[in-house]
Amino acid sequence: MEQRKRNTFGKFSRSKSADKNRVVQITFKWLNDGRKLEDSPQVGLRNDHGNYVYEYLDVGAEAELEGDNTSDVSKSWTIERRIVEWNILSEGMYCCTCKCPLHLSDIVGERLFGLGGLLMVDCKLCHTVTDVHFGKRGPSGSYDINTKASIGMIHAGMGPTHLQNFLAECNLPSITESTLRKKEKELSGQIKNVTIQSCNMAQREEKSLSTNGNIEASFDGGWQKRGSSWNYNSNTGHATFIGKETGKVLSFDLRSKTCKICEFHQNKKETVPEHECHLNWHGSSKSMEADMAVATAHRLKDDECEINVIHADNDASTTARLEVEFGNIQKKDDQNHVKKGLSTSLYNISKSYKELQKDETKQYILRCFMYAIKGGDNEDDIKIGLQRIVPHIFGSHENCKDADWCSYHQNPEKFMYKSLPNGKPLKSEGLKVELNNLVTKMIGRSNSLNDLGSTQSNESFNQLVSVKAPKSRHYGGSCSLQNRLSAAVLQKMKDMATYPR
Numbered sequence: 048m049e050q051r052k053r054n055t056f057g058k059f060s061r062s063k064s065a066d067k068n069r070v071v072q073i074t075f076k077w078l079n080d081g082r083k084l085e086d087s088p089q090v091g092l093r094n095d096h097g098n099y100v101y102e103y104l105d106v107g108a109e110a111e112l113e114g115d116n117t118s119d120v121s122k123s124w125t126i127e128r129r130i131v132e133w134n135i136l137s138e139g140m141y142c143c144t145c146k147c148p149l150h151l152s153d154i155v156g157e158r159l160f161g162l163g164g165l166l167m168v169d170c171k172l173c174h175t176v177t178d179v180h181f182g183k184r185g186p187s188g189s190y191d192i193n194t195k196a197s198i199g200m201i202h203a204g205m206g207p208t209h210l211q212n213f214l215a216e217c218n219l220p221s222i223t224e225s226t227l228r229k230k231e232k233e234l235s236g237q238i239k240n241v242t243i244q245s246c247n248m249a250q251r252e253e254k255s256l257s258t259n260g261n262i263e264a265s266f267d268g269g270w271q272k273r274g275s276s277w278n279y280n281s282n283t284g285h286a287t288f289i290g291k292e293t294g295k296v297l298s299f300d301l302r303s304k305t306c307k308i309c310e311f312h313q314n315k316k317e318t319v320p321e322h323e324c325h326l327n328w329h330g331s332s333k334s335m336e337a338d339m340a341v342a343t344a345h346r347l348k349d350d351e352c353e354i355n356v357i358h359a360d361n362d363a364s365t366t367a368r369l370e371v372e373f374g375n376i377q378k379k380d381d382q383n384h385v386k387k388g389l390s391t392s393l394y395n396i397s398k399s400y401k402e403l404q405k406d407e408t409k410q411y412i413l414r415c416f417m418y419a420i421k422g423g424d425n426e427d428d429i430k431i432g433l434q435r436i437v438p439h440i441f442g443s444h445e446n447c448k449d450a451d452w453c454s455y456h457q458n459p460e461k462f463m464y465k466s467l468p469n470g471k472p473l474k475s476e477g478l479k480v481e482l483n484n485l486v487t488k489m490i491g492r493s494n495s496l497n498d499l500g501s502t503q504s505n506e507s508f509n510q511l512v513s514v515k516a517p518k519s520r521h522y523g524g525s526c527s528l529q530n531r532l533s534a535a536v537l538q539k540m541k542d543m544a545t546y547p548r
């Protein structure tokens with residue numbers, strides 16, 4: 048076979064002049080299954096059998112015709128690609144009998160085990176056939192590449208079918224689904240241990256960075272099924288505590304209402320054999336979060352990393368349970384959740400009051416609330432800010448004098464509300480009462496509204512989980528979800544180490 052020229056960067060030359068020097072060689076991107084089959088047994092589909100073939104065009108296959116090519120198409124090693132560890136291959140390329148070097152051109156057979164395998168090479172001198180492995184093997188004799196492929200699958204958020212499709216397109220050998228699942232199961236213990244160790248390291252780091260040993264962490268849960276706070280019906284859920292200083296996952300937990308192994312045997316009406324069961328939740332999906340919060344917080348306490356201040360959303364049941372178990376835990380509301388809560392309240396009020404029906408109006412009132420909450424330096428500031436909202440939108444601006452967001456006092460005669468209907472103040476007395484009730488409710492919480500926490504890092508973590516275990520696919524009920532959650536934790540650790548806060 049003629050050696051292709053490389054340019055100064057080590058890339059194969061693609062220049063026209065170089066091609067001209069090769070007499071019968073043509074580079075082309077189309078499949079000539081019908082037309083040039085006689086003189087090109089190795090082209091296109093026969094060479095790269097992917098799924099994306101359209102009108103003789105084999106997308107991505109750039110086959111080169113060699114005039115003197117006489118290889119047999121049926122020999123899979125001559126047409127497919129292999130993942131080869133050169134070091135292993137070169138060490139093995141010696142005859143097992145006469146110790147003479149072997150040649151790759153003398154391959155007479157091949158045995159594949161997933162992505163790994165061995166070549167059978169004939170010795171030119173003594174004609175003994177030697178088995179040459181082209182990949183590293185573990186103590187059990189299994190090829191490392193298959194395990195690595197399984198890890199890669201978890202890390203990339205793919206399932207066995209995706210990996211198989213990927214391999215097929217690359218024209219690499221395939222790994223069966225059962226092998227991939229077996230490997231994943233074998234790995235799950237190790238992945239879990241590594242993840243727990245890495246969490247323990249994050250705990251120590253968070254502790255050393257905290258002020259006066261007061262550990263602040265944000266808590267939030269996620270579900271493997273799409274759903275807002277009104278729609279929890281997922282079979283699986285996870286939750287994390289993320290350190291305020293490090294941004295790393297201090298601890299995490301997982302709840303599953305199903306176990307695939309249990310289900311399999313129950314469907315066949317058999318007794319379920321002993322197995323590592325993934326079913327660990329019998330309650331409602333909604334109550335998972337509170338349970339995970341308590342369990343995780345206890346585990347952190349046992350690890351001598353007790354959380355003193357928690358940033359969490361407004362889910363009352365979670366906070367209530369944490370307060371029962373940990374009397375002196377302090378809670379900071381999450382800004383976004385406060386906003387969401389207010390938005391919901393306004394929406395509910397708007398159902399009974401016409402004046403509030405326009406989205407613009409609701410948005411404006413929500414903004415007024417958020418100004419008051421964010422603008423206050425202390426609890427009293429927030430109270431004063433909240434108290435002037437209702438008078439302001441109902442047309443009395445006595446309290447607005449030192450509020451820079453209200454322009455009434457700059458020019459009282461020409462003052463208009465940009466976002467209220469017709470630029471006029473609201474009138475409905477009933478609405479005024481409702482809004483005042485909302486203000487009173489918020490004032491009652493002004494303590495926790497001061498210095499709001501953030502669960503943003505938990506939300507971005509949940510995003511990461513949804514990449515590793517997409518909600519559209521069901522990985523729950525098996526070790527796969529645990530592995531994918533662990534993979535997300537490890538990724539978060541790595542991300543925070545690369546881009547610290």
Ligand SMILES: [Zn+2]
Pocket residue numbers: 142143144145146147170171172173174175
């Ligand atoms: Zn030999």
Ligand SMILES: [Zn+2]
Pocket residue numbers: 306307308309310322323324325326
């Ligand atoms: Zn089970």
Ligand SMILES: [Zn+2]
Pocket residue numbers: 439443444447453454455
């Ligand atoms: Zn005003």
